Amino acid sequence: MPATPTIRVQAEPFDVGAETAALQAGRTDVGGLASFLGICRADGGLAAMVLEHYPGMTERALTRIAEEACARWPLTGCTVIHRHGRLLPGDPIVLVLTASAHRVAALESCAFLIDWLKTKAPFWKREEFAGGGARWVEAKAEDDEAAARWAR
Amino acid sequence: MPATPTIRVQAEPFDVGAETAALQAGRTDVGGLASFLGICRADGGLAAMVLEHYPGMTERALTRIAEEACARWPLTGCTVIHRHGRLLPGDPIVLVLTASAHRVAALESCAFLIDWLKTKAPFWKREEFAGGGARWVEAKAEDDEAAARWAR
Amino acid sequence: MKVLYFAWVRQKVGTAEEDVAPPEEVRDVAGLVGWLAGRSPGHAAAFADPRQVRAAVNQDFATPDHPVRAGDEVAFFPPVTGG
């Protein structure tokens, strides 16, 4: 039976160490744990990043993406946490964690999750600059291409 | 200038949360942090895993592999920690962490590091079983193949 | 029918959510876009280039030919940029 993913959409920060430990707790069949942590960069005078999302659809979309990963790879567990609201440079935005008996399954499914999440989860980023300006981040063609390589 | 990797070969456990935080500390140019954590599995009645290594050459080989990653990808930082000695099921064995402005560089270099490390770092695993038997783990052809895909 | 707007689509329309009762001829997402665009200058600005706007019907991504009915939750927003 595929693992049941843990999905959280929250304003609060998360604890990478605690989430990593949670995927191992009480089991000895995990051989590899891959993770991706997305962080707010301070590009070009960025003062803050405001993440808007679609409550309800977000959880639904993340659950679907994570269930797809659990169906495609033999994962023992999978956690996706995505923050919303106002974030500052250096703040963590998103955490993807995948656990498996084998490293290739953990590494591939982690890359799959972050690629898919970038194109299929309803989040929108607004950048606010030190000078007072603000702009919505535009979707990148390279993100669509990254997601497309997992199509089958 | 390429980032200078952090390499540690140690008997002691390590702290994934602390190592993750260290790669971000005091900087706001890190957009993505990828990691792979290898863990001792309790396959087929495994009681313990003893990791032997070649002191001196191990540090040298890990440094070379990590410097290669820092040269190939635009990393802001990179940490490789590998334990030796006697480990129990559930114990962490190896940690690879890569940080970059961009997620693809972080994810690819992390996979590269663990694939290369498996074939180019002088570690040998001995499995000890609950029944009293023991055996040296044999190298896998699939590990050579995984490493070969990074050749250029 | 509940209509939600996100990101710059929300800003241009000037509201995050509204209840609407489009006429019977509005049968799909594309029809709804055309009808909504006539409601106010803000709506018109938001839908000025429909290729820039994505839609979801009942919280699933939907193409312009996806049917819409009374009782549906329909959302409009730019291409997503999370992660």
Added chain:
Amino acid sequence: MKVLYFAWVRQKVGTAEEDVAPPEEVRDVAGLVGWLAGRSPGHAAAFADPRQVRAAVNQDFATPDHPVRAGDEVAFFPPVTGG
């Protein structure tokens, strides 16, 4: 010349490290393997199938034709299995 053994090569040889002074004809890794194999039944067992044994000279992986000289640190071990 310092010779190191690791993993099952070490177990078969029966020691982790030894100082040796091979004759002048021993000029490369393959020659050293042949000469070491004659030192004891343990050495012979360790090198019975040379394809199973890898080498390093001065802490770099080395092929059988790699030269060895007095003062070198030469190590023999099975294919690595870390990570």
